[in-house]
Amino acid sequence: MVVERFLKMGTARSRIREQFEYGMAQAAIVGKENVYDFSIGNPSVPTPAAVAETVKELLAMDPIALHGYTPAGGCAEARESIAADLTKRTGDQIRPENIFFTCGAAPAMTACMQALAVENAEFMLLAPYFSEYPAYAASTGAKCVVVPADTEHFQVHVDEVEKRITRNTQAVIVNSPNNPSGVVYSVETLQALAEVLTRKSEEIGHPIYILSDEPYRELVYDGLDAAYVPAIYPNTVICYSYSKILSMPGERIGYICVPDRCADSANLYAAIAGAARALGHVCAPSLWQRVVARNTELRPDLATYDRNRVTLYEELTKLGFRCVKPQGAFYMMVAAPDGNSEDFTQRAKALNILGVPCDGFGCPGFVRFSTCVSHDMILRSLPAFRKLAASYGL
Ligand code: PLP
Numbered sequence: 595m596v597v598e599r600f601l602k603m604g605t606a607r608s609r610i611r612e613q614f615e616y617g618m619a620q621a622a623i624v625g626k627e628n629v630y631d632f633s634i635g636n637p638s639v640p641t642p643a644a645v646a647e648t649v650k651e652l653l654a655m656d657p658i659a660l661h662g663y664t665p666a667g668g669c670a671e672a673r674e675s676i677a678a679d680l681t682k683r684t685g686d687q688i689r690p691e692n693i694f695f696t697c698g699a700a701p702a703m704t705a706c707m708q709a710l711a712v713e714n715a716e717f718m719l720l721a722p723y724f725s726e727y728p729a730y731a732a733s734t735g736a737k738c739v740v741v742p743a744d745t746e747h748f749q750v751h752v753d754e755v756e757k758r759i760t761r762n763t764q765a766v767i768v769n770s771p772n773n774p775s776g777v778v779y780s781v782e783t784l785q786a787l788a789e790v791l792t793r794k795s796e797e798i799g800h801p802i803y804i805l806s807d808e809p810y811r812e813l814v815y816d817g818l819d820a821a822y823v824p825a826i827y828p829n830t831v832i833c834y835s836y837s838k839i840l841s842m843p844g845e846r847i848g849y850i851c852v853p854d855r856c857a858d859s860a861n862l863y864a865a866i867a868g869a870a871r872a873l874g875h876v877c878a879p880s881l882w883q884r885v886v887a888r889n890t891e892l893r894p895d896l897a898t899y900d901r902n903r904v905t906l907y908e909e910l911t912k913l914g915f916r917c918v919k920p921q922g923a924f925y926m927m928v929a930a931p932d933g934n935s936e937d938f939t940q941r942a943k944a945l946n947i948l949g950v951p952c953d954g955f956g957c958p959g960f961v962r963f964s965t966c967v968s969h970d971m972i973l974r975s976l977p978a979f980r981k982l983a984a985s986y987g988l
Contacts, residue, residue, distance in 0.1 A: 597627020630975035633961035637841035651748035668695030675887035696845035699835035708869035721956030748777040771810040773964040788827035809835035810923040828855040847882040902965040914988030924966040931986040
């Protein structure tokens with residue numbers, strides 16, 4: 595016998611993967627240059643050369659020390675470096691003891707959820723939300739409560755958050771810059787959310803945490819900055835990842851930061867470490883802890899992603915599509931002209947344009963297109979988008 599909900603999760607195909615695999619099969623039939631695959635969020639700019647150089651330097655180290663187990667939360671060098679960098683950038687006093695290295699944001703989020711999943715726990719998801727959150731929560735047994743999207747500005751319906759808070763609410767998941775909308779939450783939005791969470795935490799007698807999922811933190815355009823959430827709401831835990839920022843999602847490296855200002859921070863950190871252990875975490879890859887620790891100044895190639903973002907947004911808007919203007923990350927949501935995202939996805943697919951309906955992101959009526967693609971592919975796809983627009987009479 596197996597656990598039914600895990601069986602379902604293991605056999606259900608993700609829409610993103612399904613479209614991606616279809617794209618590869620279709621490329622073999624019609625030619626790679628005639629398929630416009632906007633389905634997946636795999637970084638399209640090369641990993642910075644400094645990463646390979648650091649790997650080379652590290653490989654000259656004593657191999658036993660380099661490849662051995664590190665402490666569960668990470669080796670001293672790596673935790674010290676990340677803590678110093680965060681302190682410098684945010685002005686918050688972050689200590690190495692606040693940092694716990696993980697194999698990326700996915701296990702970071704899962705460990706945090708697990709640590710907070712007391713009996714009847716509820717986690718609040720702000721639509722549109724990353725479609726994997728319900729899967730992360732599935733291992734905890736907690737309930738996910740969805741706050742519907744603000745489909746005008748794609749900020750947060752703070753009133754709707756307030757209405758849904760119960761005494762079981764343990765955390766609100768915040769993801770800014772956002773996947774799938776590309777929107778960066780404004781300071782005003784975060785302040786309004788903080789005000790409600792502070793008031794409600796007092797009312798229900800325990801802190802409601804923010805789990806701030808930040809794999810796109812430095813992927814912001816037009817001179818914007820993603821806010822340091824703990825400065826606005828102290829009861830915030832950060833889950834960070836190098837997957838997108840340094841274009842290395844296959845290497846599995848990221849960290850959790852539980853700042854001292856967070857309520858019950860020492861116990862929360864310890865519970866997260868315990869939850870990670872229960873999930874089979876031993877330590878994050880030793881080599882990659884050291885690589886990121888030595889490269890805290892590296893930033894993604896924003897110009898390439900920005901060009902893609904601007905081109906796709908401008909061209910699709912010109913064709914008459916309603917697009918959510920991304921301010922960060924590398925995704926763009928387009929409204930299905932008749933509100934039917936599934937039909938929009940299928941019509942696009944018939945023209946070899948592959949996107950992902952946002953129903954799985956809690957936001958039906960929209961389709962997500964990833965802009966981490968080649969600029970050339972965007973240009974080649976425009977005649978097909980023109981046909982798609984015409985099919986709606988735009
Ligand atoms: N959170 C968000 C919002 C994401 O978009 C992703 C990956 O696409 C993840 C978490 C998981 O990232 P990682 O590769 O660090 O596990």
